[in-house]
Amino acid sequence: MAITPELKDRYQKNPQALLDEVASFMVGASMLTTVRDRTAIIEISGLIFPYKIQRLNLDLQAALNNPSIDNIILNVDSGGGYVAGVHEFANSLAESTKPVMAYVKGIGASAAYWIAAAADEIILDATAMVGSIGVVATFFDWKGYDEKIGLKEIEIVNSDSPLKRVDVTTDEGKQIIQKQLDDLAAVFFGDIANFKGISTDDVAAWKGNTFVGEESVKAGLADSTGSLEGLLTMLNGEESMSNTTAVQPKEITKAYLQEHCKAVFDEILADGVTQGAKTAAENERARIAALDSINVHGSEAAKAIVKAAKEDGEKTAESVALEVLGAIETPNPKGGTSEEDIQADSPDGVGSNAEGDGDDKELAALVSGAVAQTNQRRGAK
Numbered sequence: 001m002a003i004t005p006e007l008k009d010r011y012q013k014n015p016q017a018l019l020d021e022v023a024s025f026m027v028g029a030s031m032l033t034t035v036r037d038r039t040a041i042i043e044i045s046g047l048i049f050p051y052k053i054q055r056l057n058l059d060l061q062a063a064l065n066n067p068s069i070d071n072i073i074l075n076v077d078s079g080g081g082y083v084a085g086v087h088e089f090a091n092s093l094a095e096s097t098k099p100v101m102a103y104v105k106g107i108g109a110s111a112a113y114w115i116a117a118a119a120d121e122i123i124l125d126a127t128a129m130v131g132s133i134g135v136v137a138t139f140f141d142w143k144g145y146d147e148k149i150g151l152k153e154i155e156i157v158n159s160d161s162p163l164k165r166v167d168v169t170t171d172e173g174k175q176i177i178q179k180q181l182d183d184l185a186a187v188f189f190g191d192i193a194n195f196k197g198i199s200t201d202d203v204a205a206w207k208g209n210t211f212v213g214e215e216s217v218k219a220g221l222a223d224s225t226g227s228l229e230g231l232l233t234m235l236n237g238e239e240s241m242s243n244t245t246a247v248q249p250k251e252i253t254k255a256y257l258q259e260h261c262k263a264v265f266d267e268i269l270a271d272g273v274t275q276g277a278k279t280a281a282e283n284e285r286a287r288i289a290a291l292d293s294i295n296v297h298g299s300e301a302a303k304a305i306v307k308a309a310k311e312d313g314e315k316t317a318e319s320v321a322l323e324v325l326g327a328i329e330t331p332n333p334k335g336g337t338s339e340e341d342i343q344a345d346s347p348d349g350v351g352s353n354a355e356g357d358g359d360d361k362e363l364a365a366l367v368s369g370a371v372a373q374t375n376q377r378r379g380a381k
Helices: 005-011 016-027 050-065 086-094 111-116 143-149 171-196 200-205 213-219 228-236 254-260 262-292 300-312 317-328 339-345 358-378
Strands: 033-036 039-045 071-078 100-109 121-124 129-131 210-212 244-246
Touching: 033 050, 039 050, 039 111, 039 228, 050 071, 050 086, 071 111, 071 228, 086 111, 086 171, 100 111, 100 228, 111 129, 111 171, 129 213, 171 200, 210 213, 262 300, 262 317, 300 317
Parallel strands: 039 071, 071 100, 100 121, 100 129
Antiparallel strands: 033 039, 033 244, 129 210
16 A cells, blocks of 8 residues: 555544545445355456455455355456465465355466365366466566667665576576576465365476366366356355345454554554644644734733634634734724734834735735725725
């Protein structure tokens, strides 16, 4: 979650609003899950990436915690994605206290198959494809292009970390990346072997191939072909077409989110409090300074107005200046309160045409505006 300046500014006055808003989004209806009678259908489609895994985890926990849900179906159509979080989520599925079935309607490859394999059974459409078990890393060599446009990148790494930036164009660099991929694949193969009750050699024998429909069943990657509706009928009975609703994971509370997203919330909330306090203090100092600059002409009533405004914490210098003018009631020959009268008593040229700093000029304009408004109210010509 990016902590942007806009985000900080938005919540600096009420940082708790961030938690409330995110919680209401996460606690509300899920975008990834629907319920058909007693079965939750969790959608696993498109590119798999860390944020989607977080949402899938929330949906899984909501389904597990909901006493009205007896079964879970993973509705899979994904070519895979990032490794991060997949191992953890797949093992959470494998440890589910409720039956989990995977239905592959299009493709269940790579990371998507890693997840689907954790289900009790995999059912797929006759045209669906599963497999592609393995790990891939892609690099681009831009040197030729950079030279063509006259761009040269210079990167310096600290002396003790020479392998922080591996040159994959060298044999040594390729060997290092190869080892990393093999280590990741070992975890992948191990999970598939554990989920399917086979050996890692059996997994390796598939050589990362992708199989279609019945061929995937013959190869041992899937359990049978079928349809989603057929699977729902099997799980729910003849009433499976009724009562389709969005899942409401109310069990995912604000406390749950704060616990599981603590690092992000703490940083944003703490920053919001700090920034909010700093801004509020600066604004209050400026307000008090402006109030102190108002000339009360020795009037006790006017002094009381200024004092009360300081304690009030909300009144602006402009509104208080109008109140002060009303309390002073200094008539001029034209029947109004003259700006010259105020200027004559103003210290340091405040409210006059004397040269002053920016604050003096700003206050002068403020007082002039207040005088004009007061005279207008009194009908001065």
